[in-house]
Amino acid sequence: MNPDLFLQLDRVIHEKGRLAIMSMLAAAPELSFTELRDALTMTDGNLTTHIRALQEGGFVSVAKSYQNRRPLTTCSLTTEGRKAFGEYINLLEKIVRQNKPK
């Protein structure tokens, strides 16, 4: 494997939990904290930590509102996050192509 390609992978996105969150958000305009937690079977604490890391990286934005008088936290990808996720996928595809037997 060409190590250069591997080194280009975004460290923040590359972690398993954060990659799962990014993948879910990439296919939806927004998802609630509960939806993400249930779909990915993560604990509240684990999900909060990953979302915070993605938020600090500028990839995810978090909005707080109320639904039926209950607090609702929704997450969505930022423009930068969507771009970074696209680049990450492109790199993975390049790595796959490179490893295919000729």
Added chain:
Amino acid sequence: MNPKWAEENLQTIRTLMERSALYRRALAPILLFAGVIGIATAGFGLFFHLDRGWDFCGLWIGAAIIAIAGSFAIARRQALKDSEIFWSPPTRRVAQALAPPLSAGLFFGVLMTGIPDNQEVAIITSLLWILFYGCAVHAAGFFMPRGMKLFGWLFILCSGGLFAELLLRWRQFELNPHLLMGFFFGGLHLAYGAYLYLTEKKTPHA
């Protein structure tokens, strides 16, 4: 490093994106539609006394076809509004999950029509359908909110319990099969649909 690693990562990403797309489908209208069909069919069967053999199986197989086709149309209408393609990969996944148990149910339903008329056959057929339907919902529930899996389990456990009751009290087990079907395929769908209607997130994309 495992050379397959990148490929596996891409596959995981694809699965998660498909699941995410399905999470956004509003299930309330689908469940309410299925519930109305279930109640209407039970009422029709009770009124016209279609309790035996082909009458019973034919009526409910017909209702199932209408319910599945209608539910598919409702789900696809939502997807097309979201600019998804008609036969999208997530739809294919759900169809693949639903197909084996539903086909088994259809097979047994058709098989039961060949058995000489008696009400126990209709009861056994109903319980088998409830069981297979529970398996189908549970399998498709992998791509849906957690409640759908529990809904599937409810059908599976209830059919198991009723089968046990039927075996223990053979001959005294008096239950109209339309009432049984109406309760599970009508009442439970309406109840869960109403619950989701009141609790699902109302967003423009849902």
